Amino acid sequence: MSKDAFAAAALALTAAAENGSNMCLSFLNALPVTHAAISTLGAPFGSETICASDSQAARLEELQIDFGAGPCWDALRTRAPVVDADLSEPTESAWSLLREAIRDTGILSLYSFPLAIGELNVGALDLYATTRAALNLPLIARASALADLAATPVARQVIRRLPHLDTDDTNPATYSRREVHQATGMIIAQMRVNADDAQALLRAHAFTLGRPVREVAADVVARRIKFTRDDVVDRD
Structure with a gap:
């Protein structure tokens, strides 16, 4: 992905967040991956798929949420990308059964990126590909930068649906x-x-x-x- 392509993806991501369109498509259009999904995970926002590039991405994301473990959870816990560049290769992991289930859908590589704002955990971006090692190191770095850009818009989208937090609006003396x-x-x-x-x-x-x-x-x-x-x- 060239610098121009990265800039275009960043602009598309910002526009999607502002106009309510699918943020996941910004990643799909900019990177050589097949599916993309974003989910909130655990506290404070709960676990929910926020966007998916397509129905298969949504199903893959639900697998991770239902399993309660997997690359997206590891990415948020470690605050670092989690890369599984070749799902056909056996490996020991805490989510081996999930890995097999994802591989059985035709996915051969996946990449998870944390979504966080400082100490605030938001969720994760998951990118899925039907080819092995779809992203090289420079592309992983740029995908990670795009994920960082997505964290605040995702949090804003979730917060809009939260109950109003100001519980004492009737007493103006409490706080102005x-x-x-x-x-x-x-x-x-x-x-x-x-x-x-x-x-x-x-x-x-x-x-x-x-x-x-x-x-x-x-x-x-x-x-x-x-x-x-x-x-x-x-x-x-």
């Missing part, structure tokens, strides 16, 4: 909404993201803690919580 706007501005500066992504990060962290957004915003404004690219939340 001004603090939410101030916290959003601080997260924009700290993370260098746009306002929508900053609000998504704020809501995601509040959801993780089980606290109202305004309460967490107050901690951000008071600098008790700081968002950084390496470590989303630092408590002073």
Whole structure:
């Protein structure tokens, strides 16, 4: 994949996230893989397939979710890509039966990439191919970079469906909404993201803690919580 192709894929991924189209197709169009799927995994968002390039990708993803183990789970746990470049080769793993089930569908290589925003676990991107070693090291690195770009849009998509987290809107004395706007501005500066992504990060962290957004915003404004690219939340 050339630099131009990578840039085009990044733009397509951003556009898909904004217009609600299938984000998985951005990976399928940019990389020599056959299927792509994105799922949230475990806490805090639960385990659910968010998008799939096609029905087979969706079925493959459900296999991993139902099994409760596999490359996507390993990728998120280790925060590193998991590569199985040749499923026809026997190997010892904790998910050998799952590996056989995936191979039986005609998939010969698969690649899983973690989706995370700092400390916040989101899920994983899975790429499946019907050829062995479909991705070389440079392509794996670029696919990983694209997966990083997808993490925040995926979190935003899930958060839109969550119950409203502000539980005390009837009491304006508790926390001013001004603090939410101030916290959003601080997260924009700290993370260098746009306002929508900053609000998504704020809501995601509040959801993780089980606290109202305004309460967490107050901690951000008071600098008790700081968002950084390496470590989303630092408590002073």
